[in-house]
Amino acid sequence: MTLGPFFPREFAQGLNDLAPGASDAIEIAGRVTELDGRALDNVILEIWQADRAGRFDNPQFAGWGRAATDAQGNYRFRTVRPGAPAGRAPHVSFLVLYSGLMRQLQTVMFFEASDDPVLTAVEESRRSRLVALEEKKNTFRFDIRLRGEDETPFFDD
Amino acid sequence: MPILIERRDPLTQAQGVERGYAQTARRWPSRPLARRPHTASELSGPQPVARLLSTREGDLAGHGAKRALGQLIRLRVRVVDEDGAPLPGTVVEAWHCNSAGKYIHPNDSHDAPVDPNFYGAARMLAGEGGLVELRTIKPGAYPVPDTNGWWRPPHIHFSVWGRVWLSRLVTQMFFPGEPLNEADAILSAIRDPGARSRCIASLVPSATSEMVFDYQIVVRGRSAAPGMP
Numbered sequence: 001m002t003l004g005p006f007f008p009r010e011f012a013q014g015l016n017d018l019a020p021g022a023s024d025a026i027e028i029a030g031r032v033t034e035l036d037g038r039a040l041d042n043v044i045l046e047i048w049q050a051d052r053a054g055r056f057d058n059p060q061f062a063g064w065g066r067a068a069t070d071a072q073g074n075y076r077f078r079t080v081r082p083g084a085p086a087g088r089a090p091h092v093s094f095l096v097l098y099s100g101l102m103r104q105l106q107t108v109m110f111f112e113a114s115d116d117p118v119l120t121a122v123e124e125s126r127r128s129r130l131v132a133l134e135e136k137k138n139t140f141r142f143d144i145r146l147r148g149e150d151e152t153p154f155f156d157d
Numbered sequence: 158m159p160i161l162i163e164r165r166d167p168l169t170q171a172q173g174v175e176r177g178y179a180q181t182a183r184r185w186p187s188r189p190l191a192r193r194p195h196t197a198s199e200l201s202g203p204q205p206v207a208r209l210l211s212t213r214e215g216d217l218a219g220h221g222a223k224r225a226l227g228q229l230i231r232l233r234v235r236v237v238d239e240d241g242a243p244l245p246g247t248v249v250e251a252w253h254c255n256s257a258g259k260y261i262h263p264n265d266s267h268d269a270p271v272d273p274n275f276y277g278a279a280r281m282l283a284g285e286g287g288l289v290e291l292r293t294i295k296p297g298a299y300p301v302p303d304t305n306g307w308w309r310p311p312h313i314h315f316s317v318w319g320r321v322w323l324s325r326l327v328t329q330m331f332f333p334g335e336p337l338n339e340a341d342a343i344l345s346a347i348r349d350p351g352a353r354s355r356c357i358a359s360l361v362p363s364a365t366s367e368m369v370f371d372y373q374i375v376v377r378g379r380s381a382a383p384g385m386p
Contacts (some may be wrong), residue, residue, distance in 0.1 A: 007314075008252050008278035016207070035183040042264060044386075048202060048322045056201035064203035085197050093198060097327055100180030102171035102346055103384035104327055105198035108193075121193040144186045156190040157166050157323055 003061035007044050007097065012068035018047075018061070018079035028092065028109065028132065029076040030143040032069050034100075037071025037148065043145075044097040047077060054083030054090070081111070081138075096144060106155045109142045122153045129153055162195055162323050163239055164377040170383050171346035177307065178342040183266050195323070202321040206248045212282040215251065215291035217275065225275035227256025227294030231367040232358065236287040238324065239378025243287030245265075250316035251291055252278040258299030269297050292367065298337055310337035310344070319376035326376045329385040331357045347383045356383060 001093035019025045030041045040109055046066045051058040063082075067075040082090045089110055098106040108118055112132050129152050145151045173185035193199070203209060219225045234251075236244045254260045254277070259269040261277040279287040291313075301307040312329045319325065331338055338344055338357070347353045358370035374382050 006252070006254070006262040006265055009262065010278060011250060011252075011280070011316075034180075038183075040184075047324070050198065056197055057204075062203050062209050064206070064209060088196055088198060091198065092188075093322060095325060097386040098184065099386065100178070100184035101386050102173060102175060102178075102181060102185065102324070102343070104386055105186070106190075117196070118193040118198075121191045123191075126188075147187050151186055151188060153188070154186050154190050155193045157162075 012066050014105050016065050016067035018065045020039045025078050026081045026138040030141050031073040032144045034146050035148040041071045043069040043077050046095040047092050049084040049092040050085050052080050052083050054085040089114040126153050166379045168349040169352035175346045181273040198215045199323050200321050205246055206318045207282050210248050212280050215279045215281040217293035219274040225294045226272050229367045230295050231369045232291040234289045235373045236283050240364050245283050245285050245287055247318050249289045250282045253296040253313040256294050256297045258297035280376045308337050310335045310341050324376040327386050328382040330372050333357050
């Protein structure tokens, strides 16, 4: 027997490509796990990011997407690499929704270590967990470990 | 003009690991959440979100020969920001189980019948006054697997956007007078009684064939609706 969530499948379909047709698209993919590294199925992830120029108000680029993990815990987004917003390093905001999470969780993916004010709000020893691994050109891996060893840092509102 | 966001009051939000809800101890982070500065990234959001998501009329109860079984209800949901200002044009997603307590979802293994005339999910656009109306049937209660008799009370899941990324909210609406409300591990995780009562819809007198309930979702600030994924 399983306990939810029963987030409707249709709500998470067709929304993980933020840059249809873009020739310079990047892929962000990873695995969502709980304690002991167990993979989680149907975790809902939403992302919000700037456009290539670091702007949040581009009518041609929505900057928002949603994906659900599969039974192996894997998710995938296709998007463009965001530029640097004023005072910030390039980054992608993530929202995590799942049963057993009493509230939605917020985290942020970065492309490289920097003195970004949100990245440096996390203790230094844990910052590398927020930096994606470029597995090959334009393909970034960002695993989300909710709890346990080497868990992902999450942010208050 | 810069947007200032008042943080949600912790008393109105569940904490993390809840006794009586075993999965929370496997999933909620063991380390405290980091407090971050609010920049343009957190204080902006997809606008209008309706550009991205197709919306339709909120009607899950069916018509004619294809009527879902159960008590017909109409929910009048108002979405407002922390100042009580309505949020017209925001998108509202709603989903719930059928009147027997069964979700339309491959992961729901509850031994209860499927209702072929019940759909279970709607995405709507808030109109003037931040209002959406959902015509549906009252969801049933269902047992939570592997617990010592925890039944979820009838509830409806709502997902709303608000104006900015930090106002994104997923919550649950409950029904008044339900005996299962008090013992629910999710509703009772909200420590502030006022915040708990704001999760419960109000029955409105109705002379139609539908029971009518009013419900308000505050997306941010001190009286924000509790997050309940």
